[in-house]
Amino acid sequence: MKKNMYSLMLAEEVVHEIDKIAAEKNTNRSNLINQILAEYVSLTTPEKRVQNIFDIIENYIGNMGGYMLYSQPNDMTMSIKSPLQYHYRPTIRYEVEMYRTPHQTIGQLKIIFRTQSAELLIELTRFFKIWMQLENIYIRKFFTKDAIVYGMENGRFLRTFAVPNDSDYTEEQIGNAISQYIATFDEMLKNYLAGKYASTEEIEQRYLAYLNSGVQLI
Secondary structure, eight states, X not given: OOOOOOOOOOOHHHHHHHHHHHHHTTOOHHHHHHXXXXXXXXOOOXXXXXXXXXXXXXXXXXXXXXXXXXXXXXXXXXXXXXEOOSTTOOEEEEEEXXXXXXXXXXXXXXXXXXXXXXXXXXXXXXXXXXXXXXXXXXXXXXXXXXXXOEEEETTEEEEEEOOOTTOOOOHHHHHHHHHHHHHHHHHHHHHHHTTOOSSHHHHHHHHXXXXXXXXXXX
């Protein structure tokens, strides 16, 4: 949604109240007025679209318990913290970033971990590599070439989000797909670190159970 600059004549009292609300919502006057006018004429702004998706994620993952979720109005990023059952109980953070103007990709997931344990870093890296291999085998073919991109650097694992070829997801479908993706990834990672998988074949079987449960790919 392209933005242009316009000049408006507004009453000082109105501007004062708008600024108060904008400060409460951690946004600025222009964004708030844009949102108010968009709602009045029944248009969905990128910020509103993303907030709708985040509300779905918060409802889904928040009801599972054990997670700390955080996002701010008009922010394009949501943070989800999850404790790991590993020695000193470090946390892992899932940071969902949605793009304002989605094209081939609609956003990305940053999985951020802070640890000085060489052993944990090795185990995390192994799991990420297994996860990438499974996705390359089973789901990459459903997406446009280079839509799904990975990265590992300085305590973080990156993975882009995209919609499969010839698909058009609603906000609810995107929110549910991201929620199920993170919940499954987090469950499998924790089980892997806890030594609950006897082999990579068992990891593969759990991943296939996730795919066969009727989830929408993202």
